[in-house]
Amino acid sequence: MANTGIEAERIVRTLCSSHCGGACEMKVHVRGNRIVRIEADDKDGSPRMCARGHAYRQRVYAPDRLLYPLKRTGERGSGAFARVSWDEALETVAAAMKRVRVDHGNAAILHFCSMCDPHTLHHVGAFHRLLCQFGGYTAPWGYISCEGAAFSAGVTYGARRRFVQTDRGPEEYLDSRLIIMWSWNPATTELGSNIPLSLARAKERGARIVCVDPRYTASAAVFADRWVPIRPGTDAAALIAMAFVVVHESLQDQAFIDAHTVGFEPYREYLLGRKDGVVKTPEWAAAISGVPAGTIAALAREFARSKPAILATSIAAGRTAYGEQYHRAAAALEAITGNVSLQNWQHAPRRTRYQPHIPSPPNPVEAQAPPRRNSLPFRGASVNSSARVNVSLFADAILKGRAGGYPADYKFLWLSNTNYLNQLGEINKACEAFRKLDFVLVTEQFMTASARFADVVLPVCTFLERSDLHAPLEGGEFGVLGKAVEPLGESRSQLDICKALAPKLGIHDYGDNSDEAWIRDMLGKLSEEVGLPDYEQLKEQGVFRVGFDAPGTVPGKDGANQVIKPLRTPSGKVEIHSEIIAGMGIPSIPTLPQHIESWEGPSDPLAGKYPLQLISPHFKRRAHSQFDNLPWLRELQTQALAMNAVDAVARGIRHGDAVRVFNDRGEVRIPAEVTERIMPGVVALPQGAWFDPDEKGIDRGGSANVLTKNVTSPAGAFVSGTALVEVEKAVS
Amino acid sequence: MKQYGIYINQNRCTGCFACVVACKDWHDVPAGPASWIRVKTVEKGRYPDLFVAFLPVLCNHCLKPACVSVCPADALTKRPEDGIVTVDGEKCLGKEVCGLCLDACPYDAPQFGPEEDVVMQKCDLCLDRWAEGKKPICVSSCPMQALDAGPLDELRSKYGDCGEAEGFQYEEALAPSITFTPKKDIRNLVPCRVRVTPEIGSKKV
Numbered sequence: 001m002a003n004t005g006i007e008a009e010r011i012v013r014t015l016c017s018s019h020c021g022g023a024c025e026m027k028v029h030v031r032g033n034r035i036v037r038i039e040a041d042d043k044d045g046s047p048r049m050c051a052r053g054h055a056y057r058q059r060v061y062a063p064d065r066l067l068y069p070l071k072r073t074g075e076r077g078s079g080a081f082a083r084v085s086w087d088e089a090l091e092t093v094a095a096a097m098k099r100v101r102v103d104h105g106n107a108a109i110l111h112f113c114s115m116c117d118p119h120t121l122h123h124v125g126a127f128h129r130l131l132c133q134f135g136g137y138t139a140p141w142g143y144i145s146c147e148g149a150a151f152s153a154g155v156t157y158g159a160r161r162r163f164v165q166t167d168r169g170p171e172e173y174l175d176s177r178l179i180i181m182w183s184w185n186p187a188t189t190e191l192g193s194n195i196p197l198s199l200a201r202a203k204e205r206g207a208r209i210v211c212v213d214p215r216y217t218a219s220a221a222v223f224a225d226r227w228v229p230i231r232p233g234t235d236a237a238a239l240i241a242m243a244f245v246v247v248h249e250s251l252q253d254q255a256f257i258d259a260h261t262v263g264f265e266p267y268r269e270y271l272l273g274r275k276d277g278v279v280k281t282p283e284w285a286a287a288i289s290g291v292p293a294g295t296i297a298a299l300a301r302e303f304a305r306s307k308p309a310i311l312a313t314s315i316a317a318g319r320t321a322y323g324e325q326y327h328r329a330a331a332a333l334e335a336i337t338g339n340v341s342l343q344n345w346q347h348a349p350r351r352t353r354y355q356p357h358i359p360s361p362p363n364p365v366e367a368q369a370p371p372r373r374n375s376l377p378f379r380g381a382s383v384n385s386s387a388r389v390n391v392s393l394f395a396d397a398i399l400k401g402r403a404g405g406y407p408a409d410y411k412f413l414w415l416s417n418t419n420y421l422n423q424l425g426e427i428n429k430a431c432e433a434f435r436k437l438d439f440v441l442v443t444e445q446f447m448t449a450s451a452r453f454a455d456v457v458l459p460v461c462t463f464l465e466r467s468d469l470h471a472p473l474e475g476g477e478f479g480v481l482g483k484a485v486e487p488l489g490e491s492r493s494q495l496d497i498c499k500a501l502a503p504k505l506g507i508h509d510y511g512d513n514s515d516e517a518w519i520r521d522m523l524g525k526l527s528e529e530v531g532l533p534d535y536e537q538l539k540e541q542g543v544f545r546v547g548f549d550a551p552g553t554v555p556g557k558d559g560a561n562q563v564i565k566p567l568r569t570p571s572g573k574v575e576i577h578s579e580i581i582a583g584m585g586i587p588s589i590p591t592l593p594q595h596i597e598s599w600e601g602p603s604d605p606l607a608g609k610y611p612l613q614l615i616s617p618h619f620k621r622r623a624h625s626q627f628d629n630l631p632w633l634r635e636l637q638t639q640a641l642a643m644n645a646v647d648a649v650a651r652g653i654r655h656g657d658a659v660r661v662f663n664d665r666g667e668v669r670i671p672a673e674v675t676e677r678i679m680p681g682v683v684a685l686p687q688g689a690w691f692d693p694d695e696k697g698i699d700r701g702g703s704a705n706v707l708t709k710n711v712t713s714p715a716g717a718f719v720s721g722t723a724l725v726e727v728e729k730a731v732s
Numbered sequence: 733m734k735q736y737g738i739y740i741n742q743n744r745c746t747g748c749f750a751c752v753v754a755c756k757d758w759h760d761v762p763a764g765p766a767s768w769i770r771v772k773t774v775e776k777g778r779y780p781d782l783f784v785a786f787l788p789v790l791c792n793h794c795l796k797p798a799c800v801s802v803c804p805a806d807a808l809t810k811r812p813e814d815g816i817v818t819v820d821g822e823k824c825l826g827k828e829v830c831g832l833c834l835d836a837c838p839y840d841a842p843q844f845g846p847e848e849d850v851v852m853q854k855c856d857l858c859l860d861r862w863a864e865g866k867k868p869i870c871v872s873s874c875p876m877q878a879l880d881a882g883p884l885d886e887l888r889s890k891y892g893d894c895g896e897a898e899g900f901q902y903e904e905a906l907a908p909s910i911t912f913t914p915k916k917d918i919r920n921l922v923p924c925r926v927r928v929t930p931e932i933g934s935k936k937v
Contacts, residue, residue, distance in 0.1 A: 037757055037758055038757060039754075039758075039869075039872070039873075040750075040754070040872060040873050042866075042872060047875065048750065048872075048873055048874065048875040048877075049750070049873075049875075050748055050749075050750050050875060051748060051749040051750045051752065051753040051754075052753075054750060054753040054754040054756075054757050054873065055753050055757065057757060187746035187747075187748065188746075188748075194875075196746055196875065196876060197744075197875065197876055197877060200743070200744050200876060203743075204743075216780075216782045216784065218746050218747055218748075218784075218786075219746070220782075220784075221746075221782075221783075221784035221785070221786070222743070222744070222745070222746050222786075227780065227782065229779075229780055620747075620748060620749060621749070631762070631763030631764075632753050632756055632757070632763050633753065634763070635763050635764075635929075635930040635931075636749050636752065636753075636929055636930060637929070644779060645779070646779075675775075675925075676775065676777065676778055676779045676782055676924055677775065677779075677782060677784070678779075679779070679780075680779070
């Protein structure tokens with residue numbers, strides 16, 4: 001049949017899957033087998049997607065998409081590859097996996113699947129099933145984004161999941177009189193959710209908004225009545241001094257404290273310096289944080305007196321050397337002022353008993369391992385298993401293995417849905433670690449820094465080229481992600497890759513369900529509990545919202561804290577003093593929230609050599625490292641090092657100059673963005689730029705993790721916000 | 733004559749660029765010098781007393797458009813039915829040969845791609861979408877619901893009649909078809925930096 005060139009345009013509905021924290025509904029316009037446009041959903045109340053979602057067509061058809069399996073031909077990391085057949089690629093992978101299993105045991109296989117495409121079928125479950133059937137593997141533990149927050153929520157409130165700012169409903173902000181946005185920049189990080197819109201509406205309704213942040217962010221510009229700059233990593237000190245002011249001036253909500261908390265008295269003793277002789281006054285915190293004492297005191301009084309008030313603590317400041325202390329200090333301040341909605345922190349019941357997932361046998365590698373010392377009781381034996389490795393520490397674990405106290409020696413690494421090397425601490429160390437491995441397998445869409453280190457790269461398609469199911473843990477949104485077009489080239493979905501690899505590994509019970517079969521099966525099980533439309537109808541409409549009772553209520557609102565079940569802490573109350581921590585017996589995780597002087601903080605002697613604190617915030621045009629290569633997005637923002645004019649002038653640096661940003665861990669060369677919008681002494685390099693080392697190993701791409709450190713906080717947090725650097729004008 | 737126009741609530745704009753990319757995707761405009769809608773960032777003050785405003789910048793479909801007056805080739809039309817200013821690429825003489833519209837328009841509405849002898853392109857307020865009963869893509873895509881478009885008299889009665897916004901200069905002689913809820917710098921801080929994004933898409937600041 002002759003191609004007339006004009007084919008009817010159809011609309012496929014799906015949900016964006018880009019690990020930004022949102023899952024915006026998309027209307028994908030398709031002609032034949034080609035995406036021609038992507039439109040935001042126009043349903044009332046649906047979040048409208050961001051620039052990245054609108055640019056997704058460029059991602060699908062990017063000239064640098066990986067469309068064929070690749071096998072390494074040069075040195076590992078050199079980027080030299082040859083195209084091979086799927087059969088050869090899978091045979092090579094399977095042979096390497098079997099060899100490692102025989103020589104070193106299953107624990108030598110490390111796998112990490114991050115949150116790019118974070119739905120049901122093509123996510124970690126698909127790989128987990130395969131690897132468990134293969135005899136097990138070493139899985140990671142810890143949230144890269146928010147382990148400090150998760151730990152604090154766990155020990156303080158007994159909450160397993162409700163710890164990220166987005167988990168609270170947007171409606172909470174509307175009725176608030178005061179919103180303190182602590183290191184939170186939703187105008188950049190929560191594009192495509194309705195949170196920024198709700199904050200704007202709250203402001204329009206008269207809420208006063210204060211932004212506490214080292215940077216004058218887009219959120220500070222749009223929402224804040226007041227901006228309070230603060231040194232990175234000193235947030236706990238400022239929050240503790242606020243608690244001191246509340247207690248010292250008897251502004252606490254004693255009735256709430258008596259009814260719902262434990263540990264107020266010992267915390268008061270700490271604040272008053274009864275044990276350590278240090279009274280935690282605003283002046284004490286001012287010297288640490290750079291926030292004037294009067295500002296701390298005024299903010300404390302305002303927070304205690306404003307009802308309802310919200311302390312919106314973002315997870316960013318928790319990605320620091322003692323990040324969990326910031327979250328604990330914030331939780332304590334909320335508790336003693338009664339500005340907390342306990343319903344929010346309830347161990348929210350799962351919406352459905354059946355949680356859609358690809359089923360798997362248990363991981364044999366974890367079978368005999370005891371729990372870690374810093375594990376949280378309600379996380380389950382598997383996540384708490386000491387056989388796991390903290391997600392931030394793969395490089396260290398690979399380099400040191402058993403000799404360094406890790407549970408195994410690691411030989412085989414499989415990365416999927418992640419550009420791990422680029423996104424975790426200390427890239428140069430990770431390069432060294434990846435070189436040491438026997439085999440690296442990467443499933444990817446692009447030749448990322450991680451993929452460059454692979455022995456085999458398997459091309460994975462985007463979420464627009466396959467189907468999936470979106471089902472909530474706690475919310476009420478169910479959706480079918482429709483397949484808009486066929487996978488490009490020879491790329492395959494994550495699930496199809498696992499299905500193809502299984503027989504090569506001698507696994508014959510992986511199953512060959514199609515995406516649709518899986519989704520129909522899962523929807524069938526869900527429908528026994530929830531009234532859902534059938535598969536066809538759900539596919540047609542994209543998303544179906546089930547009217548569950550909203551869990552969130554505004555703190556301090558009448559009745560909000562009246563009827564509550566005991567929390568899942570040992571005491572059933574908000575634990576300012578934590579029993580769980582006491583049981584751990586880890587000195588660097590104190591039972592009360594505390595300010596702990598940070599390594600590579602402003603008071604570290606190393607600041608003599610590297611005087612600037614580096615932070616690596618999110619960038620509007622990327623979702624972590626995703627989208628960095630798309631022209632529509634690249635032209636929006638230049639990857640540059642933001643520094644205050646004072647620091648620039650002192651170094652003879654002018655706006656736009658090329659600068660060297662360096663410490664003992666590496667060097668980045670990048671233009672300087674000289675700005676008033678950042679605190680002196682602090683520099684910001686947006687995270688997610690693709691590592692691009694020159695022949696001397698200097699990164700020309702501007703990847704912040706060249707400079708961050710490969711350690712975690714005592715509770716296990718990624719510490720991207722703790723790093724000292726120096727900046728100089730680049731000569732060449 | 734009905735005059736269509738634009739409303740911008742500047743207090744809502746977070747400078748997220750959703751409108752910029754949605755416009756490029758909808759109208760198939762490649763990355764590069766041409767961008768029918770851009771975002772202006774106005775930074776004022778000195779640390780720590782700062783003020784920052786964002787402003788989407790697009791064709792204002794002026795009542796008395798300078799571009800139409802100066803075009804020697806009749807390539808530009810102010811449509812009598814809705815006042816939307818459109819360009820006919822077939823008639824346009826091109827940037828190298830002519831480029832008069834570029835100099836005449838204070839709002840950078842005339843946009844040119846990277847090719848030599850390229851003809852002008854510009855915002856047409858999504859004529860194709862109005863035909864389907866939809867508002868322009870910038871309006872529909874804005875996550876902050878900061879934009880609206882429609883008959884200017886209706887916009888003015890709904891949102892007020894205000895030609896002032898941070899980073900915008902109302903040109904009486906052209907009568908731009910736009911009304912704002914402006915973001916106000918009550919402290920009147922000293923100007924620091926203004927940038928228009930994508931930077932290469934603008935000739936004037």
